[in-house]
Amino acid sequence: MKLHKLLTLLLISFPLLACKSKQADDTLKIGASPVPHAQILNHAKPLLAEKGVNIQVIEITDYVQPNIALLQGDIDANFFQHIPYLEQFNADHNADFRIAARVHVEPLGIYSKKLNNLQALKDKPQITIAIPNDPTNASRALELLQTAGLVPEGTTSLRSLPSNLKIRELESAQLPRVLPDVDAAVINTNYALPAGLNPTRDALLLEGTDSPYANVLVVRPESENDPRIQALQQTLNSPEVRTYIQTEFDGAIIPVF
Secondary structure, eight states: OHHHHHHHHHHHHHHHHHHHHHHHHTSEEEEEOIIIIIHHHHHHHHHHHTTTOOEEEEEOOSSSHHHHHHHTTSSSEEEEEEHHHHHHHHHHHTOOOEEEEEEEEOOOEEEOSSOSSHHHHHHOSSEEEEEEOSHHHHHHHHHHHHHTTSSOTTOOOGGGOOTTEEEEEEOGGGGGGGGGGSSEEEEOHHHHTTTTOOHHHHOSEEOOTTOSOEEEEEEOGGGTTOHHHHHHHHHHTSHHHHHHHHHHHTTSSEEOO
């Protein structure tokens, strides 16, 4: 009788274990920058749960690992990068990542702890400005410095800068920390916000809403038609998420849908 009961319990348990395993497998793993990407995903999580889709948000604080993790299959999607960065990664790594959803723009801004306005920065005889060191954001920073009148129009290389301007290229995450040591820094909004910088209040100059650098949800090509990914896309582009972005970030993050 004891053996019979044991076998019965095992037979009952195996389907339950299989069910739990399947449920775990059905959870989408998404790599995301903490601010604002993970915040947006966590806001979307209960909306997705209503559709029967579970997500696990994995916070990653640099610009390299989310794509590497996606390439290796460690995550199902990522949400941290803008379109030019994605295109550059695809070209450099012979990858074929796809855009599942365009979500928002994080305006790049020029910030300073030493100067209160752009004119004061332009009036300095010698200027040191820190910018992101990855190619796409470095190019984007140069475009913003041109708009500010700190770099001549058409400048595409750090080799052709004015003699009074010194550029320091650093990891994006380090830029807020070096503000006391430079005259200004060009900082992505997702790093400005955690550092206590309010883009609409603190930036000497901020990118406009016409920026082509939309931040996107990215997947491998075989996942494009996954119903869970499609549900995530629909949720990230929903009125509820639009209202959340507008309210939570008070203009510092701009929806593009």
